[in-house]
Amino acid sequence: MTITLDFSDKTVVVIGGTSGINRGIAERFARAGARVAVASRSQDKVDDTVAALTAAGAEKAMGLAFDVRDPEAVAAGLAAIQAAFGAFDVLISGAAGNFPALAADMSVNAFKTVIDIDLMGTIHVMKAAYPFLRRPGASVINISAPQAFLPYEGQAHVCAAKAGVDMITRTLSLEWSPEGIRINSVVPGYIADTEGARRLAPTEKALEMVRRNIPQGRLGNTQDVANACLFLGSELASYVSGQVISVDGALYQRGSGQLGQMIGQMLRNPPRTDT
């Protein structure tokens, strides 16, 4: 079966789009012919991504460096993208930070850092983008995580932040539907060769344990997540809004069980690095 979705003459904005899953999403929309803009903190990562998007076939590509924790910088950045590329047809908000740490061992600032990036960063992006979303027709996608609805040891900060992200998604679907704006969350499972997966399963043994727990028998890849975003960004999904959609090979139908415990055990008995 050949499936082609054409995003030519569409503006796609990917916040946190310069590595891993989000970059895979940006490149997928570039291959579909969109004008693609990305943003993250590192100018080097932005420049590298813009070159890749152009090579992948984007109608136009641009990138900006800013931190989602700074609402004024986010507002200025999104205004610059709108001035260059026009109203946003698809907005993906996926900037995030994570590290495993038990709540009792974590400083208040460590907890707050993840809340500030994942949760406050999301609302900064939503508020700054709102005036620039195409009406009717825009599709907003927040990149969430299984921690939003499953507790994991060592992840209190991420669980709290991503649960909030999904409630932003669900609430804004009520507020924005009358204007013809859709909004959904996409929840990646364990995605191979990404920073997020490396931080939670840093050894081959841990990864093997993850793999054994995935009903489909493999880790996900960035294209699995990008394809779901392509669908949600397209008119095929015109009646889908306010949803939290997992792309995880059915992993989380098992619950967090062993995987949540694995992170706690790793923190209490760190793997030896001297052997």
Ligand code: COA
């Ligand atoms: N365990 C416990 N606390 C940690 C930690 C860890 N592994 N890593 C950072 N922290 C704490 C720091 O000690 C600091 O707290 P303190 O001021 O009380 O000492 C706080 O978190 C902020 O750390 P800092 O390094 O100043 O934050 P930053 O803004 O420079 O970076 C992070 C943010 C920590 C989230 C960093 O890991 C990052 O930039 N991540 C982006 C990439 C990523 O996480 N990818 C996976 C996405 S799922």
Ligand code: NAP
């Ligand atoms: P990643 O490669 O570290 O990507 C994070 C992106 O966000 C990078 O582009 C990073 O670029 C940017 N970023 C981080 N902090 C930022 C900030 N304060 N302001 C602006 N940009 C910032 O991680 P990933 O593993 O691919 O994760 C991507 C998304 O998927 C995240 O939302 C994560 O929660 C979610 N997720 C991942 C997995 C997984 O298996 N990897 C599973 C479930 C959910 P800079 O460093 O340049 O800022």
